[in-house]
Amino acid sequence: MRNLSLIIQREYLARVRNKTFIIMTFLSPLIFVGMIMLIAYLSMLNSTEQKIIGIHDETGLFSSEFKDGEQVQYLDYSEESLEQARKEVLDSEYFGLIHIGKMEAGDARPSEIEFFGKETPGFGTVENIEKTISDRLTREQLIRKGIDVSEIDKARTKVDISIQNFSGERSSKMANYIKMFFGGAAGYLLMMFIIIYGNMVMRSVIEEKTNRIIEIIVSSVKPFQLLLGKVTGTSLAGVTQFTIWIILGAVLLFGISSFLGIDPATVQTPASEMVKTAPQPEINQLVVEILKLPYASLLSFFIIYFVGGYFLYSSIYAAIGAAVDSETDTQQFMFPIILPLVLGIYVGFFSVVENPHGTVSTIFSIFPLTSPIVMLMRIPFGVPWYEILASVVVLLGTIFGVLWISAKIYRVGILMYGKKPTYKEIFKWLKY
Template sequence: MRNLKLIILREYLARVRNKTFVIMTFLSPIIMVCMIVLVAYLSNLNSDDSKIIAIHDENNTFYKEFPSTDNITYLDYSSLPIEVALDSIEKKDYYGLLFFPKSEDNQYLSNHVEFFANKAPGISFISDIEGKISTVLTNKELQQRGVDVNEINNSKTNVNLQIENFSGEETSKLSNYVKMFFGGAAGYLLMMFIIIYGNMVMRSVIEEKTNRIIEVIISSVKPMQLMIGKILGTSFAGITQFAIWIFFGGILLFTVTTVFGIDLQASAPVSPTQMDAGSQEEIQKIILDILNLPLAKLIFCFLIYFIGGYFLYSSVYAAIGAAVDNETDTQQFMFPIIVPLMLGIYVGFFSVISDPHGVVSTVFSYIPLTSPVVMLMRIPFGVAWWEILLSMAILVLSIFVLVWVAAKIYRVGILMYGKKPTYKELYRWMKY
């Protein structure tokens, strides 16, 4: 046990004292904050970019349906001939001209309204204008048929289906979106942690093997202790790095936005001042749904699956590092690691979200290579404790088996040099 502690401490200090590790620990949050601030700044510039659009309406009925807004000013150019209007706006700093040809046929107008501009407008702008024109033409068509548009608008009813299971727990569509976000974020975070710090374990083993340091270390400690010590030491270094990212990044983001007066809310599609009562009510519902989540259960399960998933995959990374002489040779062995992780993410986003209690979602939440990701995404939707405990038991049992197998490969591989191993060779090492 004393040797294991020394290995963990040595690996941890070797990681945190590494120049690249230190630089990336403090440089990564700076880069992320700069990206967030840049997006917010560009959004502010974009929101301040007001447009002037001329309207040439030969029917004299559509211009009044386009009231000016904070970002778009509509001007009536219907009194001028179309050629004169086009020549006029081309000389001025106008965004473009919207032309409605003379016609009483709404179907004809729907395909012959034109927008003239010096530069091609964006897709969102086109969609917005098309939506407004569609609404105007639809209302006009209804009026021509003697249908009261106000009556139709007043008769529209939004349905918000309330869902309740047999145990009395209530949920809603909005609540499911919140659960989907939390589950997806947890699964994706776990996958990224495994890939980043699993590779760090593998590179550490390759480095010591290449420098022949491993031959000295292995004379005083068991291979199993060395492998587990590397995994735990690297994981503690990773947790330290994550904690610094969150703490330092939060302080840096607050400082930069305060000093330079950048409003991050301006990058949102709708600012708080533009929100109506309905939007504010939706936000309150989201906050309430978050508070109603089984947070204690989520945190407990996240920690178990986080530790279990990382330990499961890191042992494989360590075995791969011991089997090869350089990082280039690891590519042939990465397939069994990346595929289950990606499969877990795809099953989570395409199967769990559509049917969290379906056969596919349930089966993959028991398979140890995918359960850390899939089960984390299922838990917010409500999973019985016996299912979670069964999945954890299978995961823990698989960790013991896989660590034992990885240790067999590790024990032989760390002393093998100058030979490019194959899967057949690894299988033979497992039987030593």
């Protein structure tokens, strides 16, 4: 145990005293916060920029349907010819011109609907134009069929389903969105941490092997202890760096936004638009659902799977580092590591979100190579304790198994030089 603690201490101090580590620890939050501030600033500029769009409506039905908003203003050029309207819009450097062709009696739609502009309009602009024209055409069709449109509008009824399980615990659609966000963020964060610090472990092993320092170290320490100490020490350095990132990033984000008067919440995203347009009761429900989340259990399971997933993959990274002579030679072994991580993310976003208790979600949340990511995404939706227990037991068993296999590869690989190992040769090392 004394040797193990010395190795952990050595690896930890070697990482945190490294100049690159120190620079990136303090520079990364500055870069990240700077990007957020830049995006927020550009978004504020974009939100204050008003688009002017001309309308050339040959039917006389649609020009009055387009209403001015905070970011768009419509000008009617229907009285002029199309060529004249195009020329005036172009000379005035307006955003674009909507042209709606003639519509004969009995036609379901105008002969042509076009948008002229210097630039391709954004998705939201096109969708708004299409919806405005489509809604008016629908109303015209109903009127032609003798249907009272006002009665249809009065008859429209919105239904909100109250969701609860058989034990009486209530939930809502908003709660599912919140759980999806927290679960997805936790899973993606874990994947990025594994890739970044797993590579750090691998590079550390390659560096020691290249410098022949490892030959001196293994003369007094068992390979298993050296592997475990290296993974643990690097993980502690990673946790230290990650903690500093969170604290420093939060302080910088608050301080810079207050000093410059830029609100990061003004960033224009589909989610922010949904929140702005949502009724007040739904916003209140959103706050209630966020406060109802079991943060203590979420944090506890995040730490468990965070540490478990990191140890599992870092052991594999260390074994790869011991088996090769340079970082270039690692490429042939990286795909089998990245594949289950990417698979876990895809299963999480495409299966867990749709059916968190389905067969696919359950299997991949127990399978050890994907369970740290998939189970983290499932836990906010509520997972039976026996499934979590089975997942943790299988993960721990796999960690010890992978550590044992990696140690055998590590023991032979760290003393092998000048040859690229194949999968067949690495398999033979397990028998030594």
